[in-house]
Each structure stands twice: as structure tokens, then as C-alpha cells.
Amino acid sequence: SAVISQKPSRDICQRGTSLTIQCQVDSQVTMMFWYRQQPGQSLTLIATANQGSEATYESGFVIDKFPISRPNLTFSTLTVSNMSPEDSSIYLCSVVRLEAFFGQGTRLTVV
């Protein structure tokens, strides 16, 4: 298993601002994954964070909007930039051993 600490757990932000979400894993992992879950929807992969290289973004997601850092093998951040109400979602970080394990999630509301 894996223990993932994600913060903040929730935030309410003004449109046009940015929020950085942090994830700390209890052991080293090669890849960390960032997902978005919009209300009533399933998980959509935003990007894969690789240590030592740039993140790999899925179709529809760009680095300028969702910059990711991966400074070491146990930590990653996702920033949601220039937020609009459409960015209101739950954001989840995840690692895969054999199965996927998730952080507690960040519930973001943009007003």
C-alpha cells in the first residue's frame, strides 16, 4: 500500500487566482498522477508527474494552466492557474504500486 498526504483538503478561491496542491508519499515512487473529478463525474487524468523530467499531460490539459513540480521521488505539486468557476472540482493525486492509491483529495470551489 501507500500513504499519501494531500493538502489542502479544501479551499474557496477567487477567480483569476492560483492554488497549489501538495502531495507527499510515504515512500519513493517513479510516477505520480494527478486527476480531476468534476461534480458527479468520474476521474479524469490531468498529467503524470515524473521525477527529473517534465510532466506528461493528457489531451485537453496544458502546462500553462496546470503546472506541475516533482522535485523528488516522494513529493509533487499541482497548481491550478488563473482559476475560473469551471475549475471547481476535486483534485486527487495518486501513485500506482500494483494498484492505485489516492490522496484525500482537494475540494476546490472557485467563486
Next chain:
Amino acid sequence: QKEVEQNSGPLSVPEGAIASLNCTYSDRVSQSFFWYRQYSGKSPELIMSIYSNGDKEDGRFTAQLNKASQYVSLLIRDSQPSDSATYLCAVNEIKAAGNKLTFGGGTRVLVKP
């Protein structure tokens, strides 16, 4: 066609009955299959994993995999009100960039006392 498909539900079952959830996937080379349970406002939690054809049982849960037909199912026996949640099917796809999980849309299950 979506890569991983599930009936969105809600699937309403009486307490004590069997809930049957289905999932189909499109990538024939997928190797690993998972069922997650997600309560409202919480993160998904793994309840079953299955890697080979056939049935796998864990308590009240049974996962069934048929790679030839590209489907995986989950049975919940003796359903309890606490089983009311959204169940997500996930498939491990091997991509050039590495493994990643692709999730279905989820099936909402309601167990009525």
C-alpha cells in the same frame, strides 16, 4: 467509444440482495483490472483487483474477468446500506509513457433497507 465503460445507474437493490455491476474495456492488451468504491466527498478506495480470467472472491465481493469478451464485473452479495456508493472500474493500460489507470464513469449503487 470510451476506453472503459460502465452503466451510470443508479442501481437500486434491496438490502440482502446481490448487486451486479459490469464494466467493459476497449484495450485488448490491458493486464490489470480494479474495482474502487467511492463514497460521496471521499477518495476512491480499492476493494478488488483481478489479473486473470475467472472469479476472485473476497468476503462479500466477487470480481469476474473475461478477457476474451473484454469485460469485468463485480458482485456484491448480501448488500448492506453501507455499500451505497459509486463503484469505479479501472483498467491498467500499458502505454509508451508507462502504465496508467483509466477509470470508467462509475456506477452509483443504492442499497435500500
